[in-house]
Amino acid sequence: MLARIATFAIDGVDPRQVSVEVHIRAGLPAFAIVGLADTAVRESRDRIHSAILNSKFDFPSRRITANLAPAFLRKVGPGFDAALALAVLAASGQIPRDALAAYAVFGELSLGGELRDSPGALVVAEGARRAGLTRLIVPRERAREAALVEGLEVAGVSTLRAAAEVVRGGRAPELPEAPPQEARQPAAEPDLADVRGHALPMLALQIAAAGGHNLLLEGPPGTGKTMLARRLPSILPRMTRAEAIEVTRIHSVAGLHADGLIGRRPFRAPHHTISPSGLVGGGALPRPGEATLAHRGVLFLDELSEFQRSTLDALRQPLEDGSVAIVRGQRALVFPTKFMLIAATNPCPCGFAGIEDRCNCGEADIRRHRRKLSGPLLDRMDLLVDVGRPSERELTSGPITSSELARGRVADARERQRARLDGTGASCNGEMDARTVRRLVELDVPAEQALAHAYSVGALSARGRHRVLRVARTIADLEGHGRVSHHDLLTALGLRQQPDLASAA
Amino acid sequence: MSGACDDCLRRTWLLGRMAGHLDHARARIAAVLELDDRELIAALGGELGDDLLRERDSVDVGLQRDRCGQAGLELVCRCDPAYPVRLRDLAAPPRALHVAGGLDRFLALVAEEPVAIVGARAASPYGIGVARSLGAALGRADVTVLSGMAHGIDAAAHVGALDAEAPTIAVLPGPADRPYPASRRALHRRLVATGATVSELPPGTMVRRWMFPARNRIIAALTAMTVVVEAGERSGSLVTAGFAQRLGRVIGAVPGQVTRPQAAGSNALLAGGATVVRGPQDVLDALFGAGVRSAAGDDRPELTEELALLLAGLADGHGTSTALVQAGYEPDEGLAALASLELAGYVRRDGGGRYAVIP
Numbered sequence: 001m002l003a004r005i006a007t008f009a010i011d012g013v014d015p016r017q018v019s020v021e022v023h024i025r026a027g028l029p030a031f032a033i034v035g036l037a038d039t040a041v042r043e044s045r046d047r048i049h050s051a052i053l054n055s056k057f058d059f060p061s062r063r064i065t066a067n068l069a070p071a072f073l074r075k076v077g078p079g080f081d082a083a084l085a086l087a088v089l090a091a092s093g094q095i096p097r098d099a100l101a102a103y104a105v106f107g108e109l110s111l112g113g114e115l116r117d118s119p120g121a122l123v124v125a126e127g128a129r130r131a132g133l134t135r136l137i138v139p140r141e142r143a144r145e146a147a148l149v150e151g152l153e154v155a156g157v158s159t160l161r162a163a164a165e166v167v168r169g170g171r172a173p174e175l176p177e178a179p180p181q182e183a184r185q186p187a188a189e190p191d192l193a194d195v196r197g198h199a200l201p202m203l204a205l206q207i208a209a210a211g212g213h214n215l216l217l218e219g220p221p222g223t224g225k226t227m228l229a230r231r232l233p234s235i236l237p238r239m240t241r242a243e244a245i246e247v248t249r250i251h252s253v254a255g256l257h258a259d260g261l262i263g264r265r266p267f268r269a270p271h272h273t274i275s276p277s278g279l280v281g282g283g284a285l286p287r288p289g290e291a292t293l294a295h296r297g298v299l300f301l302d303e304l305s306e307f308q309r310s311t312l313d314a315l316r317q318p319l320e321d322g323s324v325a326i327v328r329g330q331r332a333l334v335f336p337t338k339f340m341l342i343a344a345t346n347p348c349p350c351g352f353a354g355i356e357d358r359c360n361c362g363e364a365d366i367r368r369h370r371r372k373l374s375g376p377l378l379d380r381m382d383l384l385v386d387v388g389r390p391s392e393r394e395l396t397s398g399p400i401t402s403s404e405l406a407r408g409r410v411a412d413a414r415e416r417q418r419a420r421l422d423g424t425g426a427s428c429n430g431e432m433d434a435r436t437v438r439r440l441v442e443l444d445v446p447a448e449q450a451l452a453h454a455y456s457v458g459a460l461s462a463r464g465r466h467r468v469l470r471v472a473r474t475i476a477d478l479e480g481h482g483r484v485s486h487h488d489l490l491t492a493l494g495l496r497q498q499p500d501l502a503s504a505a
Numbered sequence: 506m507s508g509a510c511d512d513c514l515r516r517t518w519l520l521g522r523m524a525g526h527l528d529h530a531r532a533r534i535a536a537v538l539e540l541d542d543r544e545l546i547a548a549l550g551g552e553l554g555d556d557l558l559r560e561r562d563s564v565d566v567g568l569q570r571d572r573c574g575q576a577g578l579e580l581v582c583r584c585d586p587a588y589p590v591r592l593r594d595l596a597a598p599p600r601a602l603h604v605a606g607g608l609d610r611f612l613a614l615v616a617e618e619p620v621a622i623v624g625a626r627a628a629s630p631y632g633i634g635v636a637r638s639l640g641a642a643l644g645r646a647d648v649t650v651l652s653g654m655a656h657g658i659d660a661a662a663h664v665g666a667l668d669a670e671a672p673t674i675a676v677l678p679g680p681a682d683r684p685y686p687a688s689r690r691a692l693h694r695r696l697v698a699t700g701a702t703v704s705e706l707p708p709g710t711m712v713r714r715w716m717f718p719a720r721n722r723i724i725a726a727l728t729a730m731t732v733v734v735e736a737g738e739r740s741g742s743l744v745t746a747g748f749a750q751r752l753g754r755v756i757g758a759v760p761g762q763v764t765r766p767q768a769a770g771s772n773a774l775l776a777g778g779a780t781v782v783r784g785p786q787d788v789l790d791a792l793f794g795a796g797v798r799s800a801a802g803d804d805r806p807e808l809t810e811e812l813a814l815l816l817a818g819l820a821d822g823h824g825t826s827t828a829l830v831q832a833g834y835e836p837d838e839g840l841a842a843l844a845s846l847e848l849a850g851y852v853r854r855d856g857g858g859r860y861a862v863i864p
Contacts, residue, residue, distance in 0.1 A: 199836040386858035388824015494840030
């Protein structure tokens with residue numbers, strides 16, 4: 001007898017429908033799986049055998065052939081166990097065959113017949129809905145995640161037996177309760193209200209958040225660059241539901257997240273020894289890299305000058321395009337990479353340049369250090385701010401602002417940008433190209449004069465001019481100015497980043 | 506008036522040809538360079554002596570001139586009346602100078618009262634800052650700054666003069682058409698565009714160690730005064746100062762921290778009676794007599810009280826944020842204030858986002 005059931009393979013961060021067919025016929029007892037299955041899938045024969053027996057079902061002592069279609073798609077991992085087991089049960093008449101047609105099943109089996117937690121349920125659920133299926137069986141741990149997809153009946157089960165019950169028409173178990181709030185958010189998100197001093201970096205963070213500008217923090221070790229960077233997600237606008245689902249899907253596939261919807265923007269801080277494929281994704285079976293895990297959130301590169309040049313160069317395409325294409329064999333996978341980049345670096349190899357007497361670096365060392373920093377990546381950084389050591393008085397004074405207040409200002413500024421940038425392809429000032437800048441950034445007369453002055457005294461390069469205009473526009477948006485004022489422009493000049501001038505003479 | 510006589514060209518050819526031989530005698534390089542061609546070949550040529558002599562006599566001077574022309578170099582030899590008169594003070598002036606950036610401009614500049622600003626390559630930020638502002642102030646006072654384009658003090662002095670849009674001259678150890686160090690390409694380009702680079706060696710010569718003291722004697726001789734900004738005990742700039750002293754030129758030094766080894770040499774010069782250089786005015790007084798010329802007045806706009814307070818905070822060496830807070834600024838007001846200070850020419854924003862005060 002033949003039974004058929006749908007399941008999904010996870011290809012990058014996208015679902016691919018796989019049809020599991022099981023045929024049982026007379027012959028010597030055997031169990032063969034065909035259809036470009038990898039080792040973990042072929043091993044599932046033994047798991048399924050034990051799981052079926054331990055669930056008090058019969059394992060048919062006949063010739064069983066399982067096919068995973070389409071045959072050209074490489075199937076990886078143990079996520080097909082449950083679908084194969086249910087198809088075997090249906091083909092041997094232990095559960096009704098017709099009922100299976102409406103179902104997609106996803107999950108790994110243990111020898112004892114339990115459905116184990118398997119990453120990527122959200123992607124599977126999206127695939128099931130797209131394929132027009134109405135019911136989905138997933139491991140219980142993943143039920144709330146899968147239920148984020150609307151229009152799908154999700155049954156979260158913990159055993160193969162329970163899954164069989166559901167298919168037989170038994171009532172699907174209730175979705176597990178959402179865990180209490182505190183358990184889900186173990187530590188409060190870092191807040192700007194915890195910061196003392198650092199008036200300029202805090203302002204720079206707000207401008208960066210408001211305009212989607214990439215930011216470079218420079219300063220000696222121990223002054224709080226990392227501490228400041230960690231607070232950037234807290235002032236970004238809250239994620240929309242669609243964004244949250246994108247983020248949850250990626251983190252679910254990567255096995256970093258198990259329950260429900262991710263509410264916070266991700267913050268990823270890879271160590272500087274990371275490889276190019278670790279950063280942008282890759283591997284023989286392409287997995288999302290840090291840039292993709294930071295999608296809709298913040299990617300923080302600490303000790304920027306310590307990263308390998310090739311690693312940083314690999315970030316160019318993701319930064320430009322908001323996505324990265326990984327080509328393996330005949331397939332190209334696209335991972336989304338819309339993140340804000342924030343980087344930190346020491347001013348010189350020892351880190352203490354500019355601080356009385358503590359720096360032992362020669363001028364040549366410092367030049368070498370700067371040269372390592374320059375390059376295409378720095379070209380994408382609109383803002384640069386010096387993070388110094390706060391004075392005693394600043395450390396003992398009160399907070400300057402809180403994340404809540406800052407987020408409000410940021411959200412207002414973003415709203416103003418959205419109206420202006422409608423139809424340009426840019427969603428925030430940081431994404432404006434040179435043409436859009438020329439067309440949409442209007443300066444009042446004193447600002448125009450100050451810009452011309454800055455350019456004529458050599459404080460700005462042609463490219464730096466565009467960067468300053470983008471930032472000035474964001475500052476004006478934060479202030480609610482229709483045109484960029486003199487003050488807005490000067491503030492932008494005070495935060496400008498100028499890789500081309502830094503390396504000259 | 507440009508050009509060089511055949512005999513002088515043969516000599517520069519020989520220096521290039523014997524560059525390797527000369528390196529063995531670098532300890533006594535000044536004396537060795539005083540030898541005439543035949544003596545030089547006899548002293549250092551070894552077994553090759555006769556061949557070298559033959560080569561020298563048959564060298565194609567036309568080809569030498571063409572090569573200089575192709576490299577964009579103009580020549581002046583000491584047989585020419587236009588040859589810089591100060592160089593004639595040397596016991597053995599370079600037979601010919603190769604000049605990139607315009608011979609006439611170079612000769613006009615060195616005919617006045619140029620000043621050498623030299624110092625350590627591994628200089629402190631303080632030294633770099635002083636050299637840069639000294640270069641700029643002297644440039645504004647129409648005093649030409651000469652140096653060696655090395656990293657550290659030398660380059661900072663050139664950059665300062667260029668900041669003030671004043672011409673400045675580098676005497677290079679190797680050929681004048683090639684930046685040395687090579688990473689100073691951009692600076693070399695700017696020097697050639699508005700000032701000059703000079704060398705006694707023909708194009709194509711590889712840089713060797715003896716060329717540095719040899720170059721230092723030219724710097725000392727070409728200038729009316731040598732100012733050492735920061736020099737360790739064994740620094741090459743002390744060699745320059747030594748030449749200057751023997752030539753009877755004025756020597757000045759900028760006081761450095763007594764605890765800093767990079768300043769030991771320059772402080773020793775002061776202890777030995779060198780002119781104390783605290784700023785451009787000290788240099789101008791030493792050159793032209795006390796009070797005869799004063800450093801060009803500040804053409805920067807007056808500062809408001811708040812901006813002056815902020816500037817003082819930055820000069821105290823505080824971080825940018827802290828200086829703003831102490832001057833009572835809100836952050837965004839403060840950034841705008843810093844940018845106005847920068848546009849007015851009082852501070853400079855460096856590659857790391859910090860603000861350095863321009864004296």
